[in-house]
Amino acid sequence: MSTPVRILVADDHAVVRAGFAELLATQPDFAVVGTARDGAEAVRLSRELAPDVVLMDVRMPVMDGIEATRRLADSARVLILTTFDLDEYVFDALRAGASGFLLKDVTAERLFDAVRVVAEGEALLAPAITRRLISRFAGLRPATQAAPALAALTPRETQVLRLIAEGLSNPEIAARLTVTEETVKTHVSRVLGKLGLRDRTQAVVAAYESGLVVPGSRDLW
Missing domain, CATH: 3.40.50.2300 (Response regulator)
Structure with a gap:
């Protein structure tokens, strides 16, 4: 892409949130424009910062990732962050408009590839x-x-x-x-x-x- 992919990371765990943000920031074609601690903040920041891709946790306080995804589906592409075996609400998130999902133990390369694929308008990975x-x-x-x-x-x-x-x-x-x-x-x-x-x-x-x-x-x- 000619301009960096603008990314917002939403997760209620500070370490996870910071870790993904720092990892994504290592890529020259990415720009992490913000982080959010819950779904409501993710919606508010997305409207202010206009990210291309939002990494969205499912289980968060104030507003969960499903409702946040529903509110953002028309303005940003959402990748759901999940532990897979525990988050039985992922299907609801996909129905709400998410473009795909990532496991929280995703490797760096798969994370980078996923963001690029979704930013280009495709569904997530395989x-x-x-x-x-x-x-x-x-x-x-x-x-x-x-x-x-x-x-x-x-x-x-x-x-x-x-x-x-x-x-x-x-x-x-x-x-x-x-x-x-x-x-x-x-x-x-x-x-x-x-x-x-x-x-x-x-x-x-x-x-x-x-x-x-x-x-x-x-x-x-």
């Missing part, structure tokens, strides 16, 4: 990671009626949405369908546009919530 998370938490929820918007998709677009939910990347979808990667990109773009979704992570959520894909199922055809 879709398969997101799929496993969504599958786990979606399985705890009652099945919902298929979203009417899915009717707007062509059979091929529906097929592509299933494969996104399975966790396949664009090159992998292209190989599975025996088409070019550019064709896949076109289908993905149309799926997102027709369903009013921002990125692949939201597409995975939509696939599970609509009942198009059953959590844990490997039969996605």
Whole structure:
């Protein structure tokens, strides 16, 4: 990117908050514009500082990360910080508009890559990671009626949405369908546009919530 990625770090633990901020600041293409100790402060600072990416903890006082994500989803891309095994609210955060999630023990390189990928407008890292998370938490929820918007998709677009939910990347979808990667990109773009979704992570959520894909199922055809 021609200008540094502006980042806000939100976590109620001072050591964690400072650690992520200091680590991110080592990258020449990043600019840590602020830190927040709770969700309410994250919302306020985001509106003042206009970060490109917000690293958001889930469990925080005053306002949790889910509500903060919901309020910021239209103005900043949010990466959820989670311990994975403990935060059973991550699915809600993704539904609220988060672009993905990071484990709190993430390596430095994965953290840097995640921020860059999300800042460029893509979903976070390997879709398969997101799929496993969504599958786990979606399985705890009652099945919902298929979203009417899915009717707007062509059979091929529906097929592509299933494969996104399975966790396949664009090159992998292209190989599975025996088409070019550019064709896949076109289908993905149309799926997102027709369903009013921002990125692949939201597409995975939509696939599970609509009942198009059953959590844990490997039969996605």
